[in-house]
Amino acid sequence: MATNATIFMTPEESDRVQTRVQDLIQKRRDQKGQKWEPCDSISLIQEATSASLLQDLSFAALGLGGAPKKSQDTIVAYGVGVPYLPSTAKLQDLVVMKLGDICMETHHRGCVLSLRRVSPVVEMKSSSWAVVQGNLQNEVERLEVFLHRSQxxxxILDLGFEFLIKEPYYTLNNQGQRTIRIDHPSDIFISAHNDDPESWRRRDRSEGLQKHCTAAECKDLGNTALYDKDYALAQAHYTEGLRVLMAEGDGPNSLKHDIYRNRSHVNLILERHDEAIADALTSLTRGEDESEKSLDAKAYFRAGTAAYRLGNFGDAKDYFNEQLKLVPGSRLTSTYLEKIEMREREMSDGLYDFEKALRSLPKTKGRPDAADFIRRTKVKSSPVSGQGLFAADDIEANDVIMCEKAFCVVWGNEDKAFSALTCDVRDDAAIRVFPAGLHQAVVQKLMKNPSQIEKVLDLFGDYEGLGKKLHERDGIPVVDTFQIHDIVQRNAFGAGQRPEDEDYRNASTGLWIRASYINHSCIGNAKKELFGDLMVLRATRKILAGEEIMHSYDETSDYDARSKALHLTWGFHCSCRLCIAEAQDSPAVRKKRLMLENDAKIFIENTKATGAGIIAVNRAKRLRRSIEETFNEKRYKNLPRRALLGIEQWIQAAGRG
Structure with a gap:
């Protein structure tokens, strides 16, 4: 992951994190197979209630809402590298088990657990938890959703109050407390949604039975939730209404079309674009009277909007044109069609208005409206490593190789921005700064739009998980979050300019699919620039058709730091010609070069090039000469000398080259 975030840890701090993670893993192993033991239900519920109340008071005092904001002093740390697969079983094939039958450090394959929430939800930085009850009133336990807690x-724990847990996993959480832990969003199902914020107070499970609603009543409940802008609950009620209609023999067509059309609208708001399109098309009446044509036009518009947001511009054009056939003259639709023409030009010719994209960044929150231009590249096996990106035709120096919108980006000034320290037990307990917020955002996008899953799964990661194909069970995609973790770790980029309040705790990061295939070289032939989340890749020299496109993952001139970063973050040692040359320098020479480069940086920071006098220019030239002397002329022939870059640019700007 290439980011602008840096964290410095003392050996003692690093050892403390590693020891804590290793000790927790050992405790889990020691308790493996231990039977569930009853706990003090009143104390556990009081713990959750007190923690939730303290959070509410803190947020109210600070004028905040939602999840905890980043701490200025701490960063969350957790262990990785002990993955397990999500459940791929169907609910109907699982055997109901009791809470009292669960065992420690066990994945209860072939079973499903029915639980009721009996406490408020406690939201922590990396997880949420609540107290849940089994079939008996005195059977309670902690249920924790780690990282991917949003639906x-x-x-998700707040959205529902009764849950089904597929093939539950009972373990110790990061604080060493026993818990039923959810890592994969598809392993937890809401069986009763939470219309009443106080529903958790009802301890008798018989009180939790939701009264049977007709499809029409579900539609009304959905409409009410939509009016209240509770889109998640609206989506749930519309979905339940459609389920009731199917159970009752499909029901009246007009009601079915209305619910599908309404759910399409909500799905569009929730960025569930795949389902928004499917719902809109299913809602079509194909009637001939004006009211039916108007409703169908509305459905086509929603389908077109969703397709546009997915980047499926051809489909979007078709849907918008169908809308105009039914109800001509829509100005908004005509605007969309004009934008589609621009997107198609960008895709075919790489013709972008970069100045306009730059001006739009404040309004678009760093996500300018643009298409991908990738036709000059192709993905194939690389002699360097795995798959690589290759030129499809000759590309001249400074020409655009490709432009790509981020699949997903999280900016440091957004609430979703969240970095963590991960301790990977597969790699000698290596500690890395990991963009946990980006990981959450990618998983959420895939859960909402399964059509996007396979192109992400095709990217390199250390853990194969469920493979590279889409799996769906019980009507939802199955996403292996451990697999996505490794893909994000190995493929994410730092995302351009840093906001003023950004540091390693909330670094801006993004995932670009096509760019992720570009392999590393310290002397690459391409460089990237960013216009918000639009990445532009340009050739630094002429690239011939069939040649692999390479760029530098880490551009520091410090060989030792660069080698360490490449190994720690991406898991490889670079053997390009520059690294081979630098490796032959003695440690003393590398140290001297680094010191001289730092002297040059201090000089540049404190001395303006414009109007510089002869004394300043001579000093700059002496610095340049001193740095040059650290390079062996024969060994570094035709190789970049990164330590010289800053001082060379200053001398050129001073006009005294």
Whole structure:
């Protein structure tokens, strides 16, 4: 992951994190197979209630809402490298088990657990938890959703109060407490949604039975939730209404079309674009009277908007044209069609208005409206490593190789920005700064739009998980979050300019699919620039058709730091010609070069090039000469000398080259 975030840890701090993670893993192993033991239900519920109340008071005092904001002093740390697969079983094939039958450090394959929430939800930085009850009133336990706790922009534990846990995993959480832990969003199902914020107070499970609603009543409940802007609950009620209609023999067509059309609208708001399109097309009446044509036009518009947001511009054009056939003259639709023409030009010719994209960044929150231009590249096996990106035709120096919108980006000034320290037990407990917020955002996008899953799964990661194909069970995609973790770790980029309040705790990061295939070289032939989340890749020299496109993952001139970063973050040692040359320098020479480069940086920071006098220019030239003397002329022939870059640019700017 290439980011602008840096963290410095003392050996003692690093050892403390590694020891804590290793000790927790050992405790889990020691308790493996131990039977569930009853706990003090009153104390556990009081713990959750007190923690939730303290959070509410803190947020109210600070004028905040939602999840905890980043601490200025701490960063969350957790262990990785002990993955397990999500459940791929169907609910109907699982055997119901009791809470009292669960065992420690066990994945209860072939079973499903029915639980009721009996406490408020406690939201922590990396997880949420609540107390849940089994079939008996005195059977309670902690249920914790780690990292991926959101469903349709709502906390899943808060959105529901009765849950089904597929093949539950009972373990110790990061604080060493026993818990039923959810790592994969598809392993938890809401069986009763939470219309009443106080529903958790009802301890008798018989009180939790939701009264049977007709499809029409579900539609009304959905409409009410939509009016209240509770889109997650609206989506749930519309979905339940459609389920009731199917159970009752499909029901009246007009009601079915209305619910599908309404759910399409909500799905569009929730960025569930795949389902928004499917719902809109299913809602079509294909009637001939004006009211039916108007409703169908509305459905086509929603389908077109969703397709546009997915980047499926050809489909979007078709849907918008169908809308105009039914109800001509829509100005908004005509605007969309004009934008589609621009997107198609960008895709075919690489013709972008970069100045306009730059001006739009404040309004678009760093996500300018643009298409991908990738036709000059192709992905194939690389002699360097795995798959690589290759030129499809000759590309001249400074020409655009490709432009790509981020699949997903999280900016440091957004609430979703969240970095963590991960301790990977697969790699000698290596500690890395990991963009946990980006990981959450990628998983959420894939859960909402399964059509996007396979192109992400095709990217390199250390853990194969469920493979590279889409799996769906019980009507939802199955996303292996451990697999996505490794893909994000190995493929994410730092995302351009840093906001003023950004540091390693909330670094801006993004995932670009096509760019992720570009392999590393310290002397690459391409460089990237960013216009918000639009990445532009340009050739630094002429690239011939069939030649692999390479760029530098880490551009520091410090060989030792660069080698360490490449190994720690991406898991490889670079053997390009520059690294081979630098490796032959003695440690003393590398140290001297680094010191001289730092002297040059201090000089540049404190001395303006414009109007510089002869004394300043001579000093700059002496610095340049001193740095040059650290390079062996024969060994570094035709190789970049990065330590010289800053001082060379200053001398050129001073006009005294």
């Amino acid at each position: 349709n922009e709502r906390n």
